[in-house]
Amino acid sequence: MDFRKVQFCLSAHTVGQLPPPEYPEVAFAGRSNVGKSSLINRLVERVNLVKTSGKPGKTQSLNYFTVENTLYLVDLPGYGFARVSHQTRQKWEELIGGYIESRSTLVCVVVVIDLRHELKELDRELIQWLRYLDVPCLPVYTKADKLSFGRQQKHAALLDAGLTLYADQRIIFSARTGQGVAALRQHLTTYAAS
Numbered sequence: 001m002d003f004r005k006v007q008f009c010l011s012a013h014t015v016g017q018l019p020p021p022e023y024p025e026v027a028f029a030g031r032s033n034v035g036k037s038s039l040i041n042r043l044v045e046r047v048n049l050v051k052t053s054g055k056p057g058k059t060q061s062l063n064y065f066t067v068e069n070t071l072y073l074v075d076l077p078g079y080g081f082a083r084v085s086h087q088t089r090q091k092w093e094e095l096i097g098g099y100i101e102s103r104s105t106l107v108c109v110v111v112v113i114d115l116r117h118e119l120k121e122l123d124r125e126l127i128q129w130l131r132y133l134d135v136p137c138l139p140v141y142t143k144a145d146k147l148s149f150g151r152q153q154k155h156a157a158l159l160d161a162g163l164t165l166y167a168d169q170r171i172i173f174s175a176r177t178g179q180g181v182a183a184l185r186q187h188l189t190t191y192a193a194s
């Protein structure tokens with residue numbers, strides 16, 4: 001599967017605006033500013049297919065991309081940004097929660113987590129909820145370029161323990177260096193429609 005053959009499809013602000021469930025889809029979730037959009041750009045080898053920003057809260061809608069007419073990639077708005085109103089938070093929970101619960105073609109949620117930091121409660125809750133719903137999830141620990149190799153391993157082991165998973169069930173990643181991108185492509189290829 002050639003991830004460079006990617007096209008922007010649409011932005012959905014409500015569940016009603018989602019495209020017909022034509023292809024299997026992989027969604028990218030994680031805290032605001034963790035690097036979801038940058039990860040997708042690296043995955044598809046485009047510098048700015050997906051808008052990224054130094055300021056949290058850049059992605060506000062579900063952004064759909066198709067790869068080779070066999071898979072949808074869906075960039076989700078981030079969660080856990082402290083300076084949002086109660087109303088905005090509620091809207092996120094309704095939109096993203098409703099989407100994850102009801103989307104029949106959702107085959108995997110990539111949960112992007114910052115490798116530098118301790119496990120955050122919201123990340124753990126999301127992964128537990130995905131397990132409860134039986135939606136396959138792939139944790140990706142990003143911004144690895146900010147740590148030495150030794151620290152990467154140490155931090156990853158702590159996150160693994162917090163999420164009760166094995167090292168082969170997650171990927172250490174960097175959008176900046178491309179570390180982990182081959183493993184990510186390999187994993188996602190298994191979900192594409194044949």
Ligand code: GTP
Pocket residue numbers: 030031032033034035036037038039051052053054055056057058059060077078079142143144145146173174175176177
């Ligand atoms: P929202 O859409 O606001 O939720 O953010 P996002 O999760 O899509 O994050 P985005 O990709 O916009 O990246 C946020 C910031 O982190 C940007 O300044 C990126 O350049 C930076 N960033 C993302 N990934 C990496 C990485 O792997 N390494 C480093 N060093 N910086 C990164």
Ligand code: MG
Pocket residue numbers: 036037038051052058059075
């Ligand atoms: Mg984004």
